[in-house]
Amino acid sequence: MQVTKKTEFKGFEKAVNLKPEEVIQVVKKSGLKGRGGANFSTGLKWEFTRKSPNPTKVVICNADEGEPGTFKDKLILTENPSIVIEGIAIAAYAIGAKFAYIYLRAEYEYLKENLEKAIEEYKAELDKIELNIDIVMGAGAYICGDETAIMNSIQELRGEPHAKPPYPVESGLCNYPTTINNVATLANVPLIMLDEWDDLRLYSLSGNLDSPGVYEMPLGITTKELIEKGTPKEEIKALFFGCAGGCLPYDPEMKLDVESVNEKGAMLGSCTVIAIGKSQSIPKICKNIAEFFVHESCGKCTPCREGNFRVLEIINKIVENKADEDDLNALEDLAIFINKTSLCGLGQASNTHIKTALKYFREEFTK
C-alpha cells in the first residue's frame, strides 16, 4: 500500500526546496482530489487559500472520520501517522500557514499518542517553517466532519455548520483563510512530491463479506473486482455507499467512478462500499441509516432536523408493515426535499439512501 510507505519527511524536504507556488503547481498538476468525498482539486484549494488576502493562514487536517463503514483514515493514522504530519507540513508551507490543527475523531482518541509522537519526532523539520500543529479532540458528532462545523468545534462553539459562501479558503477558522484536507488526501502529498505516487483510492469495504477491509485500488475498477476481494458470504444484491451515499443494485460490471455512480442517483463519496447480501432487508438498513441521521442532525435547519425525524417515523411503520400509500408518498416527498433544501452537506445527503432505495428496491417497501 503506498500510503503506508515511510517517507520520513523526504517529500517535505523536496517541497521546501521549491517556492510555495511551485509546490501548489506540482500538486495541481498531479490531479490529486480530496479524499473526504467532495473530490475537489487539492492544489486549487491550496491556491485559493494562499491567494486570499489575509496573511494569516490555517491548515486543518480533518481526521473526524465519521461516515459509517469508512475506516481508511484509521488505517493511515494507525500505521503511518508521520506521512500525515508530513502532508500537513507541505500544505502549510505551500499556503503559508504557521498554525495547523488535527481534528481527531473522539472515538480515535487512542491514536492521539501516535500522532503526538510523530509530531515530536519531526519537530526540527516543523520548526524550519515555524509550524505549530495542535491536536484537537472531536466532540463526538458526525456533523463536525463538515468543514464549516469543524471550525466551530475547534473554536469551542456549538458544532453547527454555516452556509457557504464564505468558503473556508476565504474565511475559515477564526475568519482566517483555511485549508481543510482529509487525512488520506494529506497522506498522498509526500508521495506526490517524491514522484512515487499513483492515483489510487482507499476503498473501505464491509458488509456480508468474509474479508472486509481497506483496499487500495484506482477509480474506474468494476464493482466485481472490488467485491471479490472481500469474498462475499452470500449473493450480493446491493451496495450502500456509506450512510450518505445511497444504494445501488449490485451490477458486477458497473464501474466505480464518481460519474457512473452519480448518474444512477448515488454518490461514491469517500469510496465506502457496504455489500448487502440477498437475505438482508433494504428497509431495515434504511431504518438504521435514518436512525443515524436523526441522531446526528445538528438541529439547525428545519428539513434535516424535523424531516429526518419524520422519515424515521414512516420507516418504522414500513418495517412493522403498518404503512399505507400516503406514508410512502410522504416518505418520497421528504426524501426529495430534505436533500434539496437542507443547509449543509449532511442534510443534503441524508436521504440519498431513501431516494435510491425507493428507486431500485421499491417492492421491498410495499410488501
Add this chain to the structure above:
Amino acid sequence: MSQIMINGVQFEAKEGETILELCKRNNVEIPHLCYHPDLEAQARCRICVVSVNGKLVTSCNTKVIDGMNIITENDEIIKARKLNMELLLANHDAKLEDNELGKVAKKLGVDKSRFDKIQDKTVDDSSAGIHHDNNKCILCGRCVQKCQTIQSVFAIGFENRGHYTEVNPYFNHGLGDVSCVLCGQCTNVCPSQALMEKDYTKEVTDAINDSDKVVIVQTAPSIRGTLGETQGMEPGSLVTGKMVAALRKLGFDKVLDTNFTADLTIVEEGNELIQRVKNKGVLPQITSCSPGWVKFIEHFYPELLPNLSSCKSPQQMFGTLLKTYYAKKNNIDPSKIVSVSIMPCIAKKYEMNRPEMKDSGFKDVDYSLTTRELGRMIKDAGIDFANLEDDKFDPIMGESTGAAAIFGATGGVMEAALRTAVDILEGKDLQEIEYTGVRGLKGIKEATVKVAGIDVSVAVAHGLGNARALMEMVKKYPSKYHFIEIMACPGGCVGGGGQPAPTNSEVVKKRSEALYAEDKGLTYRKSHKNPEIIQLYEEFLKEYGSHKAHELLHTKYTAMNELGD
C-alpha cells in the same frame, strides 16, 4: 450594479445584496420566516427558498451575482416551502392566527400538518416576566441571536441536537434562575409565541370588576407612540388621547401618567448628579430607569454599582407616591388601591416584584402590563380604538412635560436631564433645549455640553451589547464621562421587549419621531417646570433630594453572579 433576472424580468441589484433584499426592494414577494431585518441571516427555517439556475437556495442569505436567473415561484418551490412549513407546524402548539408563523403559514396555504403532533419539550415558568414554552418553538434562532449577539447576555442558547434541540438557559436552569435580565428582546422577535410575557390581563380585569378595589393605571412615556400598532394603526401613530379613553372604557378608576414621575425622576436624578459633582462623589453617574439594565449591571458589572443613580425608575416612583401622596390627597384607603402600570417592558414585571419595592408600606405596583397585553385587553373588550374620542389624564400625577415624553426614546432621559440641570446650574430659563447630539439610533452616542463654565461629558448607549462596550470604556477611562444614560433595549423603550410586533429599527425610528413630536407640542418642556411636580415638592417632599424623597424615591442594588446568587 449587477443585472439580475427575476421571473423573467430584469432588475438592477446593489453590491452585496441578498436575493431577498433585492426582491423586497422591488416588491417581489417571497414568504420568509426566520429572517429579521436587524439580525444576520441564519437560513434556518428554509421557507424562503427560490430557484437559481434550477437549484433551490435560501434567498435570505444568498447574495446576488451578476447574471443570476432567479425564479421565486414554481411547483417545486411551493412544494418545498409547504413541506418545511408542515414540518414546523407538527411541533407547534399555539393559535396560529395570533402570530407571525400563522401569517406565513396562511400565505403558503398550509393550515395543518400531515405529521402527527409531538409535544415533548420543556416548558419554563420560573421567570418573573417571561413564559417560555418550547412546544411552540420553531427554532428560528432569532431569540438566541438577540440575547447573545445584540444584548450580549447569553442567557439562552441551543441545547441538544436534531429533533430534540431546544432553546434553553445554561446548566438546566430556568430563566428565573440565570442571568436573564428580562429585557424581553427575545419575546419581541419570537414569531411563534414560544417566548412571551407572562400575561396578567385576567388578574387586572378581575381587579377592575371588584367593586371594593380602586384600580389606578399609569402609562409609560412610550406607550402613546406604540399602542396604536396593536389596533392596526401605522407605526409612529401618536394616540395619547385615545389611549386614555380606552383605559377609561376598560373600567380603570383613574387614568394617570408615568410621565409625571418621569419628570420627577429627572428632578431627583439631576439633583443627585449635581450633588455628586459638588461633593466629589462617584462619577460617571449612570441612569437607573431601565430595570433590564439594572439587572444587567448587577450581574455583569457589580463593581460599577456605586455609579448607578439611586433613583427608582418612574414606574416605581409612581407606585410609591400613588399609595402615599395620592391616596392621602384623594382620601383613598391605600390598601384598597390596585396599582397597575402599562409598560413597554418585561423587566418591569420583575422590578415591581423586587423585595425592596414596598416603600409605601404596600407593594408599590401590583401589576405591570406590556403594550401588547393592553392591546389584547382593548381588542377583547371590543373597543373601536381608532374611532375613540380623545380624552385627558386625571389631575394630580397626570400632568407632564415634553422632557418626560422623550423618555421613551434612546437619549431622551439624557436630554431631559440636561434641560433641567443646565437651567438649575446656570440659574436661567434657557430656550435652546434640543440636544440633538444624543438623539438617533447610533449604538453609543457621546456629547460634551458646557454647563456653568464646565465641560460636561455625557454618553448614551442603548441595547445591552452597546452598554457592555460603554462599561468597558468606563472601566478603562474612569474619568472620561460625567453622566451616562443606558437603556436595555435597542432604540430605548420604543424598542422595548413589551412592544407590539413587529419591532425593528425601521419601526423604532418612526415611534421615536412620534415622541419627539409630542415633546414639541407641549406647553412645558422641562421637568422642573411641571406645575404638579412643583406642587408635589411644596406639599409633600419639600425639596429635591430631601429625606422624604430618599425614603420613597430612591433604592439600593445587589451584586449577583450568573446564577443570580
